[in-house]
Amino acid sequence: xxxxxxxxxxxxxxxxxxxxxxxxxxxxxxxxxxxxxxxxxxxxxxxxxxxxxxxxxxxxxxxxxxxxxxxxxxxxxxxxxxxxxxxxxxxxxxxxxxxxxxxxxxxxxxxxxxxxxxxxxxxxxxxxxxxxxxxxxxxxxxxxxxxxxxxxxxxxxxxxxxxxxxxxxxxxxxxxxxxxxxxxxxxxxxxxxxxxxxxxxxxxxxxxxxxxxxxxxxxxxxxxxxxxxxxxxxxxxxxxxxxxxxxxxxxxxxxxxxxxxxxxxxxxxxxxxxxxxxxxxxxxxxxxxxxxxxxxxxxxxxxxxxxxxxxxxxxxxxxxxxxxxxxxxxxxxxxxxxxxxxxxxxxxxxxxxxxxxxxxxxxxxxxxxxxxxxxxxxxxxxxxxxxxxxxxxxxxxxxxxxxxxxxxxx
Amino acid sequence: xxxxxxxxxxxxxxxxxxxxxxxxxxxxxxxxxxxxxxxxxxxxxxxxxxxxxxxxxxxxxxxxxxxxxxxxxxxxxxxxxxxxxxxxxxxxxxxxxxxxxxxxxxxxxxxxxxxxxxxxxxxxxxxxxxxxxxxxxxxxxxxxxxxxxxxxxxxxxxxxxxxxxxxxxxxxxxxxxxxxxxxxxxxxxxxxxxxxxxxxxxxxxxxxxxxxxxxxxxxxxxxxxxxxxxxxxxxxxxxxxxxxxxxxxxxxxxxxxxxxxxxxxxxxxxxxxxxxxxxxxxxxxxxxxxxxxxxxxxxxxxxxxxxxxxxxxxxxxxxxxx
Numbered sequence: 137x138x139x140x141x142x143x144x145x146x147x148x149x150x151x152x153x154x155x156x157x158x159x160x161x162x163x164x165x166x167x168x169x170x171x172x173x174x175x176x177x178x179x180x181x182x183x184x185x186x187x188x189x190x191x192x193x194x195x196x197x198x199x200x201x202x203x204x205x206x207x208x209x210x211x212x213x214x215x216x217x218x219x220x221x222x223x224x225x226x227x228x229x230x231x232x233x234x235x236x237x238x239x240x241x242x243x244x245x246x247x248x249x250x251x252x253x254x255x256x257x258x259x260x261x262x263x264x265x266x267x268x269x270x271x272x273x274x275x276x277x278x279x280x281x282x283x284x285x286x287x288x289x290x291x292x293x294x295x296x297x298x299x300x301x302x303x304x305x306x307x308x309x310x311x312x313x314x315x316x317x318x319x320x321x322x323x324x325x326x327x328x329x330x331x332x333x334x335x336x337x338x339x340x341x342x343x344x345x346x347x348x349x350x351x352x353x354x355x356x357x358x359x360x361x362x363x364x365x366x367x368x369x370x371x372x373x374x375x376x377x378x379x380x381x382x383x384x385x386x387x388x389x390x391x392x393x394x395x396x397x398x399x400x401x402x403x404x405x406x407x408x409x410x411x412x413x414x415x416x417x418x419x420x421x422x423x424x425x426x427x428x429x430x431x432x433x434x435x436x437x438x439x440x441x442x443x444x445x446x447x448x449x450x451x452x453x454x455x456x457x458x459x460x461x462x463x464x465x466x467x468x469x470x471x472x473x474x475x476x477x478x479x480x481x482x483x484x485x486x487x488x489x490x491x492x493x494x495x496x497x498x499x500x501x502x503x504x505x506x507x508x509x510x511x512x513x514x515x516x517x518x519x520x521x522x523x524x525x526x527x528x529x530x531x532x533x534x535x536x537x538x539x540x541x542x543x544x545x546x
Numbered sequence: 547x548x549x550x551x552x553x554x555x556x557x558x559x560x561x562x563x564x565x566x567x568x569x570x571x572x573x574x575x576x577x578x579x580x581x582x583x584x585x586x587x588x589x590x591x592x593x594x595x596x597x598x599x600x601x602x603x604x605x606x607x608x609x610x611x612x613x614x615x616x617x618x619x620x621x622x623x624x625x626x627x628x629x630x631x632x633x634x635x636x637x638x639x640x641x642x643x644x645x646x647x648x649x650x651x652x653x654x655x656x657x658x659x660x661x662x663x664x665x666x667x668x669x670x671x672x673x674x675x676x677x678x679x680x681x682x683x684x685x686x687x688x689x690x691x692x693x694x695x696x697x698x699x700x701x702x703x704x705x706x707x708x709x710x711x712x713x714x715x716x717x718x719x720x721x722x723x724x725x726x727x728x729x730x731x732x733x734x735x736x737x738x739x740x741x742x743x744x745x746x747x748x749x750x751x752x753x754x755x756x757x758x759x760x761x762x763x764x765x766x767x768x769x770x771x772x773x774x775x776x777x778x779x780x781x782x783x784x785x786x787x788x789x790x791x792x793x794x795x796x797x798x799x800x801x802x803x804x805x806x807x808x809x810x811x812x813x814x815x816x817x818x819x820x821x822x823x824x825x826x827x828x829x830x831x832x833x834x835x836x837x838x839x840x841x842x843x844x845x846x847x848x849x850x851x852x853x854x855x856x857x858x859x860x861x862x863x864x865x866x867x868x
Contacts, residue, residue, distance in 0.1 A: 181846030188853030195860040200868070256693070472866040475637075486842035491849070498853070509868075 156507045157199070160290035161298055162504075164451035169456030170497055173463040174278045178271040178475045179484050183264045183278045185491060186459075187214075189498040190285045196501040198288050200326055200510040203318030206405030210284025214277030221273035237264035238481065268478040292318045296442060323354040381430070388427030392474045395420020451503035456498055462493035595621040598720040599679065603630050603696035607704045607721040608712060612654045616824040618719050627674065627687070627694040627702055640665055646692045648672050651704060669708040677716035679700045684712050719824055765773070 170186065177183055191207070200203040226243060239260045246257035292315045299310060327350045328338045336345040399417025466489065467474050473487035597604050597620035605619045605627075617632025620739035628645060631637055636652050639645035640662050651672060660666045674691050675684040679699030687694055696702060701714040701720050 181843060181850065182848040185846070185853060188850055188857060191857035192853060195857050195864060207862040409567060447728075467663055471661075475663075483839060483840045483843050484846070484847040485838065491846070495853075521740060 152156050152368060153505050156506045157291060157294070157443070157508060158197070158289070158504045159443045159445050159449045160292070160295035162445070162452045163290035164286050164295065165453045166281045166288070166456030166497070166500055169460040170285075171279050172284060173459040173494070173497075174275060176404075176463040176467040176474055177278075177490070179473065179490075180271055180274055181484050181486050181491055182273045182463075182474070182494060183271075183437075184529075186278055187281055187492050190281050190499055193501040194285050197507055199291075199503045199507040201291070203292060204288050204323040205325065206318060206321040207281070207284050207288040209321055209324070210281050210287070213284075214280045214378050217277045217280065218270065219275035221269045221276070222305060224505055225269040227258070228256060240266060247357055264478050264481060267481065271476075271478065287317055287321075297439060298441070299489050311514035312363060315362065316355065316359065319358050320351065320355050323358070325349045333509060353385065368408075385427050385431040388423050388430060392420045392422070392424030392427055448503055448505050451546050452500045454505060455498075455500040458496045459490070459493040463490050548590055549646050559615070565726055579714075595723070598699070598723045599701045599721060600829055602698065602721070603627075604701045604719055604721050605630050605704070606701065606712070606714070607631075607635055607651050608714070608846070609652065609654055610708065610713065611683070611706045614654070616719065618824055618826050620721065621696075624698060627691040630702060631704065638662060639797055646690060648674070648704070649692055670706070671802060672704050673708075673710065675703040675705065675712055677703075677720075681716060684716060699866050712826065726832060 156316060170190070174183070174186060177186075187263060194207045195215065198207070219261045239262050241259040242260045245259045248257060275388070294311065296314060324347065327347050331343065332338050337345075339498075395416050398412055399420050402412030402416055403414065465472065466487070470487065476482050476484040476488060548650075572679040573613070596602055602620050602622040603624060605621060607617045609615060609617055617635070619630075621630035623633075625636050628637070628648070631648065631651070632645075636650075637645055637648055638650035638653075640647045640649045647665055649660060649666060649671070655670065660670060671855070674687045676687055676694070676696065677684050677700060681700075684703060694840075699721070701716045703714070703719070705712045711784075766828070
């Protein structure tokens with residue numbers, strides 16, 4: 137197996153590490169922490185740095201599975217978001233030039249009736265507004281890329297194995313919702329490749345129709361097959377559980393969720409009475425925990441080769457938590473550095489501590505064990521369709537929850 | 547009004563303390579203390595006279611939650627409501643949205659009360675109201691201050707709290723002179739409520755119980771700084787209603803409250819509570835934050851390129867060994 141020199145390079149001198157898949161939950165925690173950190177920032181320098189760090193980690197630690205190529209699609213989506221945001225500002229956010237702002241250019245203005253207040257078509261496009269849209273778009277794009285990194289790095293189907301037992305009955309729904317993005321990416325790749333083989337165009341508007349419809353159909357088909365496969369393996373069954381116990385579990389979970397919602401609302405909206413905040417959140421969490429524990433007792437399941445949680449997993453999670461804690465913490469104390477003003481225009485700063493914290497997240501590229509790579513192959517073209525290539529789920533068991541368990545040892 | 551040199555923006559806690567104490571005493575001494583406060587406007591800089599019933603927009607900011615008065619300013623140029631506000635007040639936005647979300651006006655709410663990093667809750671933020679020329683009621687603005695275009699002769703009000711209706715009427719703050727400059731037109735003359743100031747020496751008549759009906763079209767406005775044309779008061783900057791003269795007119799028995807020394811936000815002692823007084827604001831110093839230096843951006847760009855380069859190299863090696 138081919139740990140590949142790329143994976144080995146950063147660890148020169150420490151000997152070869154055995155390739156293994158990092159626990160998917162570790163990747164998700166890492167990525168979600170980075171997403172939390174992202175929400176605190178509109179500084180473009182920090183956001184681009186974060187994007188770079190995400191790219192480094194993904195490139196260095198992704199597998200060859202089809203869904204592991206998802207990052208570029210998310211990157212494209214992020215770019216689209218930025219472009220749409222800036223374009224919308226130019227079309228709808230224009231205004232009369234006023235003093236003190238830097239007008240870039242002026243779009244012809246279309247007067248709108250008074251009931252359409254707040255909406256404008258055309259007008260002066262200012263540097264302030266454009267930069268503001270750019271920063272906000274970049275932040276949203278960064279969030280999308282955080283999710284993309286998680287989807288590329290973590291095996292979505294192995295992630296499902298950690299689903300709490302109490303949610304067993306929801307398993308099918310969760311599986312379908314969690315795996316839809318990776319499956320779409322996989323479908324796009326397959327359909328494009330098929331078109332290429334037939335000599336059809338793979339880009340441009342014309343190709344869009346030829347690709348989009350098969351992709352959507354394929355994704356739906358696969359989701360249904362996955363659900364059917366899970367159903368046949370006993371997901372969602374209720375055998376042997378008393379009605380009373382089920383109802384109690386459901387009641388606890390629903391009450392807990394209500395508490396969580398109320399608590400989150402109370403925390404975020406300062407106008408709500410204080411008891412609705414932390415106490416409600418705590419009560420909701422307790423109820424949810426009780427419900428999960430109670431529900432989990434009645435589900436007996438065995439796990440084939442459970443994913444280990446070792447030091448590397450802890451390390452990766454810590455790498456993600458550092459920027460989240462640092463950035464969110466500093467937002468209160470140094471807001472100007474994290475969110476540079478666009479009106480008036482100022483040069484974005486490069487705050488040292490947040491930048492270092494973001495770079496710390498990049499250590500995950502080294503801390504995580506090297507990924508299990510496919511055997512030498514023309515990866516660019518054939519990996520997605522190679523039966524038996526590790527991590528091409530869906531090829532064999534139509535999406536059995538853990539079809540990739542066998543590839544652990546390599 | 548010209549003489550009302552002394553409207554002060556209580557920027558510092560020290561000044562606030564000082565003024566608060568003094569105001570509670572309601573003493574004449576306040577008027578003397580006031581000019582010492584930094585930020586006193588040089589006489590002649592009174593902006594409100596620039597507005598009239600048909601020109602400019604009057605901006606009133608209710609600082610009563612902090613024991614202040616209703617500060618009144620004027621922006622003769624009709625651009626946006628935000629620009630009008632900034633003409634006479636120091637506005638701080640949120641870190642998140644910049645000045646587009648007005649978070650602090652003249653330092654209120656204080657840093658202790660709201661950090662202004664992200665959007666404050668609706669119950670603790672400034673709400674923006676307007677009344678077009680001739681209107682006797684406030685309308686809650688249905689768009690942001692940075693996009694709202696004030697009309698000539700209109701009034702804008704900023705109040706703190708969840709959609710709190712302004713505690714004063716448009717007529718109380720409206721400009722009543724029909725022509726902008728200090729030379730008051732005859733028609734708009736001494737419209738000060740009879741009860742409020744015996745000799746027309748109180749440039750800031752207390753707005754006591756003024757009802758909208760009392761001042762239909764600006765003509766009968768009870769408080770009309772631009773129009774309180776006591777001889778010499780309106781036309782010549784330094785003359786007339788200087789702080790020194792104000793105290794003299796401060797205690798007309800007929801008013802329910804002693805009008806505080808002109809423009810002294812501090813004058814809002816506990817006794818005044820609930821009934822805002824209206825004072826004029828001076829033009830805010832144009833303060834643009836320094837743009838900073840591009841060096842961090844360059845360093846950051848180099849760093850980003852370096853990280854991106856690492857990603858590129860890794861991707862290239864990966865492709866090669868695949």
